[in-house]
Amino acid sequence: MTSTTPATASTEVRRGARLTDGVDQDLRYLIPEGICRTFRVMPYAAIDGTVLVAAADADDTITAHVVAERIDRPVRLVRHTVNEITAAIDSVYPPQGTEVETPEARRARMQMAQMLTRSGLITDEQLQRAMLEYSRTGDPLGDILVSHEAITEDTLVAALSEMYQMQRVGLSEFTPDMEVARRLPEPLALAFQAVPVAATEDLVLLAVARPLGAEQAAEVEDALGSPFRQLLANRAELDQLIQRVHSRHYAEVSTRLLMETRPEESAHIVISGGQKAGLVILAIIIVVCGVIWPWPTAIGLVGFCSFLYLVVTFYKVRLTMQALGTHLETDVTDEEIATLDERYLPMYTILVPLYKEAAIVPRLVRDINALDYPRTRLDVKLLCEEDDQETVNRIREMQLPPHFHLVVVPDSQPKTKPKACNYGLQLATGELTVIFDAEDRPDPDQLKKAVIAFTRVHENVVCVQAKLNHFNQDQNLLTAWFANEYSMHFELILPAMGAAGAPIPLGGTSNHFITEKLRDLGAWDPFNVTEDADLGIRLHREGYRTAMIDSTTLEEANSQVPNWIRQRSRWNKGYIQTWLVHMRHPMQLLAATGMRDFLKFNLTMLTAFVLLLNPIFWGLTTLYVFTQAGFIEQLFPGIIFYVASALLFIGNFIFVYLNVAGSLQRGEFSLTRTALISPLYWGLMSWAAWKGFIQLFTNPFYWEKTTHGLDDGSASS
Amino acid sequence: MSTVNVVHTKERLSGIVQLVGRRPNDVPKRRWESVLVFAFFTVAYSWFGYWVVVDLHVVGFETLDRLNRALMVWHNDPAKLSAIGFDYPPLATLLITPLAVVRSFVTSMAAVPVASAIFAAITMVAFNTMMRRALVAGPLRYALLLALGCNPLLLLYATTGTRHFVWIAFVITALGSLFAWYITADVRWVLLAGISYSVAALAGYSSLTLFVLSAIMVGAILARLGADGVEVEGTVVGFTAPTVYVVALWTVFNFILLWNPFAWITNSSDAAASGGLEMFSAVDLMKATGELVLYGAPLAIVVLPMLIFSGLARGNPFALWLGVMLGASILTPALAVAFRLTDSPMLMRNALPMLLIAVVGAIWLARSAEEGSTLVAGLTVVALVISIPWTLHAMKTYRYQNLEAPFAVAITTGESQEGAETLNGDKVGIVSEQAMAEYIRNNVTSDNSILTDNAQTYAVMMLTGHPEWFFDRVDKSDGPWKEVARDPAGQVDYMLIDTMDNGDLLTKLYPDAAAGNDPQLQAVYKTPRYVLVNVPANYSPNLVTTQDQIQGQPTTDQGSGGS
Structure with a gap:
């Protein structure tokens, strides 16, 4: 910072430098437009190494401080009239429409x-x-x-x-008369942040967050059917009141919207009648063939499974090779972020589902506040369940500023994360919406990257997925393996899928949506336990696409095997659930996506089935190594043997190496060693896959909750 | 429990030397150009090779052996992957098996040139991409590719189906990836180089030397650039993992199937010596090495000192490393002789990797020359053009060689080399095999009806296109085959025997039949090299050879000719 000296214009006039003579070309952009207009300053000349800055209030210390911070030379503030300075600013930064403050x-x-x-x-x-x-x-x-x-x-x-000169109203202890409160339709109440709090025959008292403009007022009056008077209210209190007044509606919509508007896309029925019939017929055919032609049937099944393995392996290798050969994410540079005009940043809704995670809330608030995005443009919804009073109370105690909104989801079934997100989405005011988990730590510039990415991608892209990885990868072997897996998935597989326009099963968090499109799609399926993957496929079916950005959100990797198994079993159950939902009418899916994407969808979802098959083939291989059992040789004749051998010796290594490649691609060099022993991790994956598969029939909608905070001992579930 | 320190992406990547998570500053992809280069050289080499192999009869029997094995993989009864055997590095055969899916493609011998042309074309694509990264102008690039592609030594190995270009293609691709890595600092190229080397390792064991040198280079360059130990270790692990895995896997296979984990080193044709190597003094080796470079890869004489000078005097570590690689490729043949690892000393084909690595070095020198890059690339083209007649002349007279002389004569005279002799004294040509195969095709069509030692008669088997007609040592392994060989009556109808005294196990068991003097085993068809004898149902063998004497090696003749 350099020193500033106030001076009068007359002094400088005597020395021959006047703002009215024009602005020095080399100095005109020294101070950004926003600062020039806010503080009414304009650098215009340099004399003897000192920059002369015209200022309306040359004695203001804040103005002097701000100017000095931006010019790395001695500065002198020279008093000029407001009109002179405004004219100079307009000449350097021509005003465009509504940009200029009235x-x-x-x-x-x-x-x-x-x-x-x-x-x-x-x-x-x-x-x-x-x-x-x-x-x-x-x-x-x-x-x-x-x-x-x-x-x-x-x-x-x-x-x-x-x-x-408006009256205020306190709403913290207020018990609304629901009939009065609901006189203003919910969309208007939400949009204008206004709730009727009392009414007489000819006047309604309306609590508002901010004074309504003339057009808004007219619209409200029409809706109320009578004149009204505005009372200023605390935004947080008003927000809570709106939620209380309309909670029944929100709860109904969050649970039933997709089920009622698009029943064929909802997972509230696990297997459709047609699918049941198909599976039963298939089972009968296999059993009958098995009885009549036991060996050919067994060989056929082994051949089919081997083929399945082969195509999934080939698909993943192809994706990886594409990602290794180039940089497929939508690129946003630091320079672009630095020069982003924040005046045009959209309102951003951040949905954060929380359940029994009171201990994490302070850290969560800190991390969200650390995002490089104006807090006044943030709409953070902390989504809590009604029966989780500990978390609700913790948030209330913190008395967070109004860009944080406590949203209490009424207790009802299914009690799932997607239902909470649906609830929060109805209250969202952002043009863009993103989900973060409570323990997530996104890169600070992620929101800005997403905003820029949306301006750059094709117009059918309605979701931008950031990469996920783990901050506690070094905690133990399990977390390191988890980080290997995520590195492969988010650094290689998903960028390649995104670039190829394939249906992408979205990650659980850090998917940034265009809010309006998300609502049009029916948002998340509350009955699907991998609602993220399902939504990725649904948006693809509607002709929309997902792009990847090169920004990472760090999550907590599960560090304990039982907890990991719970989480992973839910994922596998959800993948199969999603596959069943979208394959209810394969021809419709084919028509909606085309053959190429139809195959890609199936290849992606088949991963869950491959995990189920792994233990069977490992068992056969082990048995053969130790017993040389003849029946195993018979199961793998000719070409099936070639395929199976290639998968055993090459395919398995390829998957190991993909983990290595993903970690290197991410720059996590310390993880390459653990990647080499990742086959042990696959055993756990198969265990979880079978648990999830069995649960699909026994408890399909049960949400296996993951315990967080195991990394630092603040565990909560 | 300690609290985890969360490090965001930017902070985490700030200490990393290599480029991760950012778009590398690289030349734009130009897939169509790569496809065109590949297509041009594949077609050109295949067409030229067909003329050389089919019309001029210059063909290496090792190629026929591999193609026969490839046929057995698909069409034997039963089809057997194990037909690829342990005599050659496994991928040298496995990678050409797709060519044998259609039998007629093999029997017409059209597959022979294609088996090497594809890999030579891959090499040319790698060179073209390297030159693009070196910012060599288009016309100069194509001129260099043509000048290199017309080198007669390269032409011989690119067009006659030999396996040397299989591993060379992947080594050059790996070098190209490391070339890109050094320029862009993008860690992904290290992975691609690692994968290429792993394929090269199982296609030609000689590539392992270059792989080790490359691994050292990756670590050394990272350390020099200031990378921390974790980055160096992680990158080297990523680079070496595929090759270490494939070598370990192959070692385990050797152990399980041959009870000798290192049989792939001790028994292979790449690195095996039977003790018949002539004696070389140190002076002899130096002289032979000098001649090899002078005649086979004269470009290396200029490029090597320039690389070392550029590396040491101008602080150009990649140039220095290429110099070391080139030096290693030059010294390897002599070291193989010194350590008695080969029966075929100082062969002219050893100059092929030297030549190609010298070209890589020249391209790097062109890039390093900045404003002078066009001049360096132009001089390289001139040097390559001048070396064409020089090497062609040397191929006719150089002492240690395979098919170089017949090839040189054939392409200069356009005359068939059937019956000609190589400088090693081997006969060139395949008329004898073609005639026997023709007879069998017309007269014998029952599966497993011809007992034969496929290690000697593979060329005939290949030319029939029907390995399932033969009861060979691959079908049920050596044990059952030997039992049938000792008592073939009722189990086979014929025996196909190699009449030359070169290790055919049936010749050892039935020398009279091989000579046409066994009254019970009447010859039904005979060519100068083979005899097909009938095995009567009541045949009672009177063996002159004991079991011990037929413990033959399955190794095939690695010589150049058909004799």
Whole structure:
């Protein structure tokens, strides 16, 4: 930082440098437009190594500080009139439409700043930080201050009430009259953040988060059917009130929307009647053939399974080779992120399902606040279950700023993560929506990368998937294997699938959606235990696509085998569930996706079946090695033997090497050793696969909850 | 329990030397160009090879043996993957098995040139890509490819189906990947190089030397660039894992099937000596090495010192490494003789890897020359063009060789070499095999009706296109075959015997029949090299050879000619 000296224009006029003479070409872009307009400054000349900066308020210390931080030379603030400076700014940065702050808005902002500083509620430093953020985003100064917890929402409401001469209303202890509260339809209530709190025959008292504009007011009046008076309310309290008033509707929609609007895509029925009949007929055919022609039938089954292995292996190798040969993710550079105009950043909804994870909440809040995204553009929904009072209370106790929204999902079946997400999605105000798990640590620039990626990809891309990996990969062998597997999947397989436009089974978190499209798709299936994978396939069927971005979210890898088995069994159950759902009408799927993507979908989902087959083939191989049993030789004649041998000796190594490749691709060099012994991990995968497969018939909708916090001892389940 | 320290991607990658998670600064992909180069050289070499093999009869029997094994993989009764055997590195045969799916493609001998042309074309694609990365202009690239492609030594091995280009193609591809890795720092190229080397290892064991040198280079260059131990170790593990795996797997197979885990080293045709090697003094070896380079790869004489100079004086580690690789390829033949690892010393084909690595070195020098790259590439083209007549002349007279002389004579005169002798004294040609195969095709069509030692009669078997007609040593392994050989009556109708004294087990058991003097085993058809004898149902053998004497090696004749 360099020193600044205030000076008058007349002094500089005498020295021959005037803003009205024009702005020095080399200096015109020294200060970004937002700062120029917010602080009314413009660098215009350099004399004897000192940069002259025209300023409307040359004595303002905050302005001096901000200017000095951005110019690495001695700076002198030179007082000029507002009109002179505005004209100069407009000449350098020609105004475009609504970008420029109106005089009224500026007056309101300055009034707010003065009110808060004069009353000693904020420090100069806090104001400077807020002003700078304002200069980048153009968001209301008060909201910025609240989001950074410089002032409370109540303080802001009080200040706004003073400025707009409006009454306030406290809603924390308020018990609404539901009939009155529901007079304003839910979409309007949500969009305008407004709830009727009382009514007489000719007037409705309407709690609002912010004063409504003329058009909004007219719309509300039409909906209410009577005049109304606005009462300013705390945003967090108002948000809770809206949820209470409309919770029944939200719960109904989150559970039944997909089931009722697209029953054929819902997993509420595990196996359709047609599928049951088909499976029974197939079983009868196999049994009958097995009785009449035992050996040919057994050889046929072995041949079919070997073929299955072969095509899945070939598909994965092909994908990996594609990913190894090039860089398939949608590229976003650091420079692009740095030059992103934050004024145009969309509102971003972050859905965070939480269940019995009270201990993680402080860390979660810290990590979300660490995201490089204006907090005033964040709409963070902390989705809690009604019966999880510990987490709910923990969040309430923290008195989080209003960009965090506590959402309590009413207790009902199925109690699954997708249902909670559906509930939260109805309250979402963001143009884009992303899901993070409670223990997730996304790269700070991930949201901005997703925003830029959406501007770059084809218009049919409605989801951008970030990569997942683990922060506790070094905890033990299991977590290292898990990291190997994720590295392969997210660094190689998914980027190749994304580039090829194949149906992508989405990862559990860090999938960024265009909210409107997500709603159109019916959101997540609450009955599917891998709702993410299912949604990836559904969006593909609708002609939409998923792209990958080169940004990572770190999760906690399961570090204990029983816990890992639970999680993995759910995944495998969900994969089979998803396959069954989408294969209810194979011809329809084929028509919707085309042959190529139909095959890719099946090859992707077949992975779950391959895991089921593994122990059988390992058993046969082991038995043969030790006994040289003749019947095993008979099971593998000719070409089947070649295929099986190739898979045993080459296919298995390829999968090991894919783990090595994925880890190297990610730059996790310490994991290559563990990747080499990953076949032991496959045993666990098959164990979990069988558990999930059996559960598909015994308890299909049961959500095997994963315990988190095992990495640092704060375990909660 | 300790708290996990979470490190985000940017911070985590900040200490890594290699490029991960970012788009590398590399030349754009140009798949069509690679496809065109591949197609051009495959077609050109196949067409030229067909003329050389089918019309001029310059054919290596080792190729016929591998193609016969490939036929057995698909068409034997029963079809057997084990037909690939242990005599050759397994992929040298396995990779050409697709050519034998259609029998007529093999029996017409059209498959012979294709068996090497494909791999030579892959090599050319690798060179072209390397030159693109070295920013060599298009016309110069194509000129260099043509000049290299017309080198007579390369032409011989690219067009006559030999197995040397199988491993060379993958070694050059691996070098190309390391070339790309050094330029882009993209760790993915190390993986691709590792995979290429693993294929090369099982296609030609000689590649293992270059693999070891490459592994050392990867580690050394990373260390020099400041990579920490974890990055060096992880990268080297990623590079070496495929090759270590395939070598370990092959060793286990050797142990399980041959009870000798290292049989692939001690018995293989790549590195096996029977003790019949002539004596070389150190001076002899130096002189022979010099001649080998001078005649086979004269480009190396210029490139090697330049690489070493560039590496040492200009701090160009990749040049230095290429210099070491080139030096190793030059010294390897002499070392093989010094350690008595070969029966075939200082063969001219050893100059092939030297020549190709020298070209890689020249391309790297062109890239390193920056403004002078066009000049360096141009000079390389000139040197390659000049070496064409020089090497062609040397092939006619160089002492240690296989088919070089007949090939050189054939392509300069356009005359068939049937009946000609190589400088080793072997006969060239396949008329004898063709005639016997023709007879069998017309007269014998029952499965397993001809008892034969396939290690000697593979060429006839291959030319019939029907390995299932033969009861050979692959069908039920050596044990059952020997039992039938001692008492063939009622089990087979004929015996096909190699009449030359070169280790045919049936010749040892039935020398009279082989000579046409056994009254019970009447010859039904005879060529200068083979005899097909009838085995009567009441035949009672009067063996002159004991069991011990027929413990023959299944190894095939690795010589160049058909004798």
